[in-house]
Amino acid sequence: MQILSGKEVAQHVYDTLTEEAEQFLEDFGYVPTLAVVLVGEDPASQSYVAGKKKACLSLGFGHKDYHLPADTSQEQLLDLIHQLNEDSSVHGILVQMPLPDGLDPDKVIQSISVEKDVDGFHPQSVGNLLIGNPGFVSCTPQGVMEILDYYHIATAGKHAVIVGRSNIVGKPMASLLVQKGRDATVTICHSKTKDLPSITRQADILIAAIGKPHFVTSDMVKEGTVVIDVGINRIEDASRKRGYRLVGDVDYDQVAPHCNAITPVPGGVGVMTIAMLMKNTMQAARQFANKEVK
Amino acid sequence: MQILSGKEVAQHVYDTLTEEAEQFLEDFGYVPTLAVVLVGEDPASQSYVAGKKKACLSLGFGHKDYHLPADTSQEQLLDLIHQLNEDSSVHGILVQMPLPDGLDPDKVIQSISVEKDVDGFHPQSVGNLLIGNPGFVSCTPQGVMEILDYYHIATAGKHAVIVGRSNIVGKPMASLLVQKGRDATVTICHSKTKDLPSITRQADILIAAIGKPHFVTSDMVKEGTVVIDVGINRIEDASRKRGYRLVGDVDYDQVAPHCNAITPVPGGVGVMTIAMLMKNTMQAARQFANKEVK
Numbered sequence: 001m002q003i004l005s006g007k008e009v010a011q012h013v014y015d016t017l018t019e020e021a022e023q024f025l026e027d028f029g030y031v032p033t034l035a036v037v038l039v040g041e042d043p044a045s046q047s048y049v050a051g052k053k054k055a056c057l058s059l060g061f062g063h064k065d066y067h068l069p070a071d072t073s074q075e076q077l078l079d080l081i082h083q084l085n086e087d088s089s090v091h092g093i094l095v096q097m098p099l100p101d102g103l104d105p106d107k108v109i110q111s112i113s114v115e116k117d118v119d120g121f122h123p124q125s126v127g128n129l130l131i132g133n134p135g136f137v138s139c140t141p142q143g144v145m146e147i148l149d150y151y152h153i154a155t156a157g158k159h160a161v162i163v164g165r166s167n168i169v170g171k172p173m174a175s176l177l178v179q180k181g182r183d184a185t186v187t188i189c190h191s192k193t194k195d196l197p198s199i200t201r202q203a204d205i206l207i208a209a210i211g212k213p214h215f216v217t218s219d220m221v222k223e224g225t226v227v228i229d230v231g232i233n234r235i236e237d238a239s240r241k242r243g244y245r246l247v248g249d250v251d252y253d254q255v256a257p258h259c260n261a262i263t264p265v266p267g268g269v270g271v272m273t274i275a276m277l278m279k280n281t282m283q284a285a286r287q288f289a290n291k292e293v294k
Numbered sequence: 295m296q297i298l299s300g301k302e303v304a305q306h307v308y309d310t311l312t313e314e315a316e317q318f319l320e321d322f323g324y325v326p327t328l329a330v331v332l333v334g335e336d337p338a339s340q341s342y343v344a345g346k347k348k349a350c351l352s353l354g355f356g357h358k359d360y361h362l363p364a365d366t367s368q369e370q371l372l373d374l375i376h377q378l379n380e381d382s383s384v385h386g387i388l389v390q391m392p393l394p395d396g397l398d399p400d401k402v403i404q405s406i407s408v409e410k411d412v413d414g415f416h417p418q419s420v421g422n423l424l425i426g427n428p429g430f431v432s433c434t435p436q437g438v439m440e441i442l443d444y445y446h447i448a449t450a451g452k453h454a455v456i457v458g459r460s461n462i463v464g465k466p467m468a469s470l471l472v473q474k475g476r477d478a479t480v481t482i483c484h485s486k487t488k489d490l491p492s493i494t495r496q497a498d499i500l501i502a503a504i505g506k507p508h509f510v511t512s513d514m515v516k517e518g519t520v521v522i523d524v525g526i527n528r529i530e531d532a533s534r535k536r537g538y539r540l541v542g543d544v545d546y547d548q549v550a551p552h553c554n555a556i557t558p559v560p561g562g563v564g565v566m567t568i569a570m571l572m573k574n575t576m577q578a579a580r581q582f583a584n585k586e587v588k
Contacts, residue, residue: 106427123429127421130469131461133400135417157488165472167425174468174482175424178459183486185493188468192477194451199479 002151002261004228006143006268009150010275014059017278021060024285028292032285033062034092034118034277035084039077040070040100049096055274061281064090070100077103078111085113091288092118092281115287118280120172130175136280141173143272144207144228145182147263153205153226156183161200163216163249164209165190169230173207196220208249216250218258227255227262230269246270296445296555298522300437300562303444304569308353311572315354318579322586326579327356328386328412328571329378333371334364334394343390349568355575358384364394371397372405379407385582386412386575409581412574414466424469430574435467437566438501438522439476441557447499447520450477455494457510457543458503459484463524467501490514502543510544512552521549521556524563540564 025031034056038049049065056063066080077095084093093116099105114124120138128135148155160177164170165188177184189199190210200206200220208216209230221227231249248265256262263269319325328350332343343359350357360374371389378387387410393399408418414432422429442449454471458464459482471478483493484504494500494514502510503524515521525543542559550556557563 123421123425123427124418125421126424127417127419130420130424130465131417133417157486159488159493171424171469171472174472175465178465178468178482178484183484185481185483185487187479187481188472189479190472190477192451193479194453199453 001256001259004147004151004226004261004263004268006147006263006271009147010271012150013146013272013275013279014055017059017282020282024282024289025060028289030089031060031062032091032281033064033089034094034281035064035066035087035090037066037068037077037080037084037093037095039068039072039096039103042098042100045096045098051274052094052277055278056281059278061278062089072100072103074103074107077108081108081111085111085116088288090116091285092116092277094119094277116284118277118284120280121168126167126172126175129172132179136283137176137276138168138172139273139276139280140169140230140269141176142276142279143269144173144230145176146272146276147228147269148205148226151261153261155205158184158204159187159202160184160205160207161187161189161203162207162209163189163196163200164207164211164230166209166211169209170207173209210249212249213247214249214251216255218251218254221255221258223258224260225258227259228269229263229265232265232270295550295553298441298445298520298555298557298562300441300557300565303441304565306444307440307566307569307573308349311353311576314576318576318583319354322583324383325354325356326385326575327358327383328388328575329358329360329381329384331360331362331371331374331378331387331389333362333366333390333397336392336394339390339392345568346388346571349572350575353572355572356383366394366397368397368401371402375402375405379405379410382582384410385579386410386571388413388571410578412571412578414574415462420461420466420469423466426473430577431470431570432462432466433567433570433574434463434524434563435470436570436573437563438467438524439470440566440570441522441563442499442520445555447555449499452478452498453481453496454478454499454501455481455483455497456501456503457483457490457494458501458505458524460503460505463503464501467503504543506543507541508543508545510549512545512548515549515552517552518554519552521553522563523557523559526559526564 084090109121117125120136125136174186178186197220201222205226207228213233229248229250234244237245246266378384387406403415411419414430419430468480472480491514495516499520501522507527523542523544528538531539540560
């Protein structure tokens with residue numbers, strides 16, 4: 001049984017991006033730059049935003065921070081995004097979700113220029129991915145593919161079963177796996193699926209993205225499968241100083257012995273998300289630079 | 295065994311739209327209007343375009359015809375689309391595919407205003423559909439849903455297996471069926487799928503959209519399933535005056551006796567496509583009118 005270390009893959013991505021950023025600076029005289037917009041004081045959001053800033057700094061990327069008060073109006077937020085769309089020193093724009101009540105996340109996402117949509121959440125990015133056009137791929141599912149590629153796990157002709165149909169993981173995961181070149185047979189399951197174990201037991205690659213701790217148990221997997229655990233759930237743990245620990249959607253201890261390969265939580269898919277955001281920012285900067293050169 | 299008559303469903307749609315168009319004219323003083331752009335002299339395309347015109351006329355919709363020569367440049371075509379985007383008397387724009395060599399279909403599709411994209415092929419429409427946002431749904435998969443709804447065939451908790459991953463049928467079909475409210479468990483199969491019959495035999499609803507005559511045989515379906523045949527294939531038939539007849543992707547004679555319900559070819563899904571185009575044009579006109587009123 002192989003443990004698929006997201007930590008190792010992310011490190012590899014960061015090493016590559018550090019070199020690429022140096023070369024980019026040499027070639028074009030500026031660095032790939034990400035603008036991060038945070039509205040309000042949600043502590044989890046603040047910590048995510050801090051993680052993104054840290055990643056930018058460590059790679060030698062540029063970083064611009066916009067922290068708006070919780071009572072920011074829709075119009076003020078859209079104005080800022082419009083400015084960032086026009087700002088040629090910004091290559092990628094990320095608006096940290098969730099937004100405070102009263103702000104419409106769909107309108108905000110759709111206001112971001114598709115060329116700077118490094119989160120891949122804009123409907124046009126989502127459509128491009130499903131169609132097979134070039135464009136930005138949302139970070140978590142892209143991170144899953146990066147792990148599979150790093151460990152040479154082929155998807156062609158495999159039956160990939162995705163548990164969960166969220167817009168940020170399940171659906172784009174299916175879009176990726178079904179494309180020509182990836183060529184997986186893809187099944188999407190969710191809360192309304194009947195006899196889920198009979199379907200998940202068919203999976204050559206099982207992707208759990210349902211947001212329920214220890215949801216996938218050993219009776220739901222076939223022997224020798226590959227399990228990708230996208231879940232990050234807090235469960236109480238009095239033995240930890242902070243009072244909780246992080247677990248995935250998979251009951252790891254029970255399931256892992258039956259797997260050919262499995263991602264742990266933490267240190268699996270979770271750490272890939274910011275790495276892919278950085279990769280997308282690099283891609284956005286490249287596209288901008290290539291357009292400028294023309 | 296029930297035959298799901300697309301002809302009957304389409305007639306029902308046309309009856310409703312005729313009434314709606316009358317009411318719309320009364321309410322707003324103009325009629326829903328579709329612009330159809332044809333480039334070149336492909337006979338099949340000419341016949342499709344003629345069918346769309348006929349449908350507009352019979353419903354009392356407005357219709358504008360643009361027939362450009364095969365040597366039209368990309369720029370000329372984009373100029374026309376730009377004009378139609380700006381033209382407030384046009385609510386829907388359809389560019390007949392395929393385009394002659396030398397014209398880039400992706401660029402052309404992306405140049406159509408999302409508000410007038412009645413074919414639902416624009417990446418933003420494709421993305422909106424997958425996300426679950428409002429927007430235009432591509433016509434053939436929408437026609438399948440219309441048939442299922444008309445015959446009260448529920449999809450929630452059912453296992454829908456789609457054979458074929460095209461951008462115009464298979465993928466948007468999956469997008470529709472997996473949405474909340476539709477709630478099907480969805481599997482997408484294609485040419486790289488291993489042991490296809492073992493998967494199609496699990497289908498409560500089997501959607502064949504692979505473009506191969508008589509591809510789905512009786513060993514591929516379970517007893518009592520619902521079969522939706524999206525294929526329209528010409529096969530030689532010396533007994534017919536025109537030398538061919540139309541058959542679906544399903545071996546109807548062999549498969550039908552095992553089904554709970556099945557769409558025939560012709561008279562099944564095929565006739566729904568133009569009906570849904572008209573429905574989308576009505577929707578486009580309504581959205582335009584509502585915007586005007588505001």
